[in-house]
Amino acid sequence: MVQLMGAGELPRFLLVGTAKAGTTTIERALAAHPDIGIPRKETFYFDHDRMGGGRLPYPMQRPKDAVIHDEESYRQLYAPLVDKLCVEIGTGYLYHHEVAIPRILRTLGKDVHIGIVLRDPVERTWSSYMHFVKDLHEPLGFEEALAAEPDRIRQDWDFMWHHVAMGRYAEQVRAYMEAFGNVRVFFFEDLKTDQHGFLREVCSFAGADPDALQHADSAHNPSGIAKLRALQLFITTDNPLKKMVRPLWRLAVPEEKRSQARKYVKSRNLSKSEGPTPEEIARLKDVFFNDVRDLGLLLDQDLFAKWKW
Numbered sequence: 001m002v003q004l005m006g007a008g009e010l011p012r013f014l015l016v017g018t019a020k021a022g023t024t025t026i027e028r029a030l031a032a033h034p035d036i037g038i039p040r041k042e043t044f045y046f047d048h049d050r051m052g053g054g055r056l057p058y059p060m061q062r063p064k065d066a067v068i069h070d071e072e073s074y075r076q077l078y079a080p081l082v083d084k085l086c087v088e089i090g091t092g093y094l095y096h097h098e099v100a101i102p103r104i105l106r107t108l109g110k111d112v113h114i115g116i117v118l119r120d121p122v123e124r125t126w127s128s129y130m131h132f133v134k135d136l137h138e139p140l141g142f143e144e145a146l147a148a149e150p151d152r153i154r155q156d157w158d159f160m161w162h163h164v165a166m167g168r169y170a171e172q173v174r175a176y177m178e179a180f181g182n183v184r185v186f187f188f189e190d191l192k193t194d195q196h197g198f199l200r201e202v203c204s205f206a207g208a209d210p211d212a213l214q215h216a217d218s219a220h221n222p223s224g225i226a227k228l229r230a231l232q233l234f235i236t237t238d239n240p241l242k243k244m245v246r247p248l249w250r251l252a253v254p255e256e257k258r259s260q261a262r263k264y265v266k267s268r269n270l271s272k273s274e275g276p277t278p279e280e281i282a283r284l285k286d287v288f289f290n291d292v293r294d295l296g297l298l299l300d301q302d303l304f305a306k307w308k309w
Contacts (some may be wrong), residue, residue: 015027030203
C-alpha cells in the first residue's frame with residue numbers, strides 16, 4: 001500500500017485514459033472511498049497545451065476556464081486534501097502522451113502509479129461517436145464523421161472527436177511503460193463483467209484499501225439516440241426559456257440535485273442505438289488490426305481473443 005499523503009501532496013495515482021472506457025464509473029467509485037481525494041475528475045493540466053485554448057466554440061473545444069494551465073493552480077487544487085491519497089483521472093493523457101509524460105515526470109515524478117484502461121477499439125470508436133450524437137452535437141453519419149476526422153484534427157478539435165486516432169493504443173501504452181516503473185493496464189470488458197472486482201483491483205493498485213470501497217452503481221455516461229430532439233436540445237444547449245428559469249431553478253434546488261435531475265432526464269430520453277453495421281465493424285477491424293497485434297505483443301496478451309475478434 002502507498003502511505004497516505006499529507007497536506008499539499010499531489011496525486012500518487014494517475015489514471016491516464018482512455019476515454020469512453022469506464023473512467024467516470026472509476027472516478028465515482030474512487031471519489032467515494034474515505035481515504036482517496038479527487039477534487040475533480042479532469043484538470044487537463046498535463047496536456048493543457050493540446051486543448052486548444054477555447055479558440056473554437058464548445059463542443060469543438062472545451063472552454064478555456066475548464067482547463068488548468070499552470071502548476072501553481074494544479075497544486076492549489078490538491079492542497080486542501082489533508083491525509084488523503086490524491087488521485088487524478090484524465091482521459092486525454094494517454095492519447096496526448098508526447099506532451100503529458102514529460103510534464104507528469106517533472107510534476108509527479110517517475111514513481112507515480114499510472115493506470116491505463118483500454119476498450120475494444122472498434123466499440124470505443126462507436127461509443128466516442130455516439131457521445132456527440134447523444135447530445136445532438138454531431139450532424140454527420142458514422143462513416144462521414146470518420147472521414148471528417150483528419151480535417152477536424154487539423155483544425156484542432158477536442159481529442160474526444162478523434163475517434164479512430166484515440167484507439168491506436170500500442171504507441172500510447174508503450175510510451176508510458178517506457179517512462180514509468182509502476183504501470184498497470186486494465187480493460188473495460190472486465191469492468192462490465194465484474195464491476196466490483198475490477199474496482200477493487202484499481203483501488204489496490206492506486207494504493208488504497210479495497211475493502212473500504214462502496215459498491216458502485218450502474219455505468220455512467222451512457223450513449224444512445226435522443227427520443228425527443230426538442231427535449232435533448234433544451235437540456236444540452238442554451239436557450240431563452242432556460243435562461244429565464246435558471247435563476248429560480250438554482251435558487252430552489254441544490255446543485256447536486258440539479259445535476260441528478262439533468263442526468264435522469266437525459267438518460268430517460270435516450271433509446272439504445274443499433275450500433276455500427278457489420279460492414280463498418282469489419283472496416284474498423286482492418287484499420288486497427290496491426291495496432292491490436294502490436295499491443296498484444298507488448299502486453300503479452302491475446303487481445304484478439306479478449307475482444308472476440
